[in-house]
Amino acid sequence: MANLNVGLPTWRRATNHNRMIALQARAGAMDPAAVGPVEIAYYGSSAFRITSPEGISVMVDPWRNHPGRKWDWYFHDMPETPIDIGVSTHAHFDHDALDRLDAHVLLDRPIGEYRFGDIGVSGIADKHATDSSEAVYDFRDIHLRHNGVDIRPPDNPRSWDNTLVVVETGGLRILHWGDNRHDAPDAVWARLGRIDIALLPADGSRHVMGFAMTQSIIDRLSPSVVIPHHYIIVDVTQRQSTLLPPDAWLATQPRVRKLAAPEVSYSAAALPSLTEVHCFGEHVAFDVDAWRSQPEA
Numbered sequence: 001m002a003n004l005n006v007g008l009p010t011w012r013r014a015t016n017h018n019r020m021i022a023l024q025a026r027a028g029a030m031d032p033a034a035v036g037p038v039e040i041a042y043y044g045s046s047a048f049r050i051t052s053p054e055g056i057s058v059m060v061d062p063w064r065n066h067p068g069r070k071w072d073w074y075f076h077d078m079p080e081t082p083i084d085i086g087v088s089t090h091a092h093f094d095h096d097a098l099d100r101l102d103a104h105v106l107l108d109r110p111i112g113e114y115r116f117g118d119i120g121v122s123g124i125a126d127k128h129a130t131d132s133s134e135a136v137y138d139f140r141d142i143h144l145r146h147n148g149v150d151i152r153p154p155d156n157p158r159s160w161d162n163t164l165v166v167v168e169t170g171g172l173r174i175l176h177w178g179d180n181r182h183d184a185p186d187a188v189w190a191r192l193g194r195i196d197i198a199l200l201p202a203d204g205s206r207h208v209m210g211f212a213m214t215q216s217i218i219d220r221l222s223p224s225v226v227i228p229h230h231y232i233i234v235d236v237t238q239r240q241s242t243l244l245p246p247d248a249w250l251a252t253q254p255r256v257r258k259l260a261a262p263e264v265s266y267s268a269a270a271l272p273s274l275t276e277v278h279c280f281g282e283h284v285a286f287d288v289d290a291w292r293s294q295p296e297a
Contacts, residue, residue: 007099008098008099008106009099013102015082015102017104019084019104020084020104020105020116023054023056023116023117024116026117027116027117030054030117030118031118032052032115032118032119032120032168032169032170032171033168033171034053034118034170034171035170035171035267035268035269036052036053036054036118036170036171036267037053037170037265037266037267038050038051038052038053038169038170038172038174038265038266038267039051039263039264039265039266040174040197040227040263040264040265040266041262041263041264041285042227042229042262042263042280042283042284042285043059043062043078043081043262043284043285043286044063044078044233044236044237044284045061045063045073045074045078045094045095045229045230045236045237046060046061046063046089046094046095046176046178046179046199046201046229046230047059047060047061047062047063047078047229048060048061048176048199048227048229049081049083049285050167050169050174052117052118052119052169052170053118053169053170054117054118056084056085056116056117056118056119056169057083057084057085058083058084058085058086058087058119058121058167058169059081059083059085059086059087059101059103060087060088060089060165060167060176060199061087061088061089061094061095061096061176061178062078062081062086062088062095062096062097062098062100062101063077063078063093063094063095063097063100064077064078064093064094064096064097064099064100065077065093066093067093071240072238072240073093073094073237073238073240073241073243074236074237074238074241075235075236075238075291075292076291076292076294076296077097077100078097078100079100079286079291080100080101080102081100081101081102081286082101082102082103083101083102083103083104084103084104084105084116084119085103085104085105085106085107085114085116085119085121086098086101086103086105086106086107087106087107087108087110087121087165087176088107088108088109089109089162089163089164089165089176089177089178089179089180090109090128090159090160090161090162090163090178090179091109091158091159091161092128092159092179094230095178095179096108107121107123109123109161109163110123110163110165111123111124111125111163118169118170119167119168119169120166120167120168120169121165121166121167121168122165122166122168123163123164123165123166124163124164124165124166124188124191124192125161125163126161126162126163126164126180126181126184126185126188127153127154127156127160127161127162127180127181127184128151128156128159128160128161128162128178128179128180128181129162129179129180129181129182129208129209129213130151130152130153130156130160130181131181131182131183131209131210131213133210134206134209134210134211134212134213135205135206135207135210136205136206136207136242136244137242139207140152153181162178162179162180162181163178164176164177164178164180164184164188164192165178166192166195170266170267170268171268172196172197172266172268173193173194173195173196173197174195174196174197174198174199175192175195175197175198175199175221175223176199177198177199177200177201177217178201179201179208179230181209182209182213182214182216182217183213183216189220192221195221195223196223196224196225196266196268196271197223197224197225197226197227197266198217198218198221198223198225198226198227199226199227199229200214200217200218200226200227200228200229201214201228201229201230202214202228202229202230202231202246202249203228203230203231203232203243203244203245203246203249204231204244204245204246204247204248204249205242205243205244207230207242207243208230211248211249211252214249215252218275222275223275224271224272224273224275224276225266225271225272225275225276225277225278226253226275226276226277226278227277227278227279227280228246228249228250228277228279230243231243231244231245231246232244232245233282233284234282235282235288235292236284236288246279246281250277250279253277255272255274255275255276255277256276256277256279257276257277257278257279258279258281259278259279259280259281259283260283261283262280262283262284262285263285264278264280
């Protein structure tokens with residue numbers, strides 16, 4: 001008998017895209033450049049929900065445990081979440097759980113441009129970070145020694161590619177870095193253009209990149225706001241992930257705002273003039289206690 005659990009579960013959902021049909025009727029009159037309030041909500045790991053002034057939502061990089069279940073990073077897979085547009089930057093388990101989204105639209109490693117209503121999504125093809133010289137352990141060497149796989153570009157396997165995702169809405173340009181390398185070619189930086197808010201991986205283990213690498217991105221982009229992700233959250237992320245809190249990296253930054261909730265609203269007219277780091281810390285936009293108490297699937 002065929003395994004019905006393979007692949008996306010969309011065909012089994014009772015929901016539909018009637019909401020998008022209604023939005024579609026007036027989407028042409030909406031403009032991503034029109035200034036308005038934009039909400040960013042943090043779901044832990046590298047997952048963010050961005051909600052446009054018109055209420056259209058995008059989630060980038062939902063997470064799950066590795067399907068081999070030999071190295072769980074999380075106490076459970078991310079809770080199923082309704083969303084309008086789901087996006088994944090690259091094919092790693094902590095970024096590609098599009099099956100956990102009850103989504104109208106899925107963009108898996110998008111390269112090029114997508115627009116709907118007052119949301120624009122641009123994907124720029126590049127490569128995953130592989131310089132682990134500042135990390136707690138050398139994951140590049142581990143892959144080569146134990147799997148016989150050289151993850152260095154340009155001949156890396158597909159899972160070591162990465163798409164930089166820029167979400168434009170409310171007059172803001174929001175960059176989700178995914179796990180991209182810090183030293184991308186000049187052509188990639190030119191495509192990025194102006195970035196107002198940068199979502200960058202930063203934790204004490206330097207798992208994706210070292211502090212100097214992250215700083216080089218900030219210096220080159222000069223965003224108004226930097227939001228860290230890809231760090232341990234004690235009630236969500238297990239210790240065997242090897243991730244650490246972002247505190248050591250936060251201590252290197254001159255202007256840090258620790259957010260008091262898992263959601264924050266931004267407006268193009270009220271961005272800081274000098275780069276600030278805004279950190280969600282342990283706050284996530286779902287009920288962690290209910291999620292933790294659910295039976296193992």
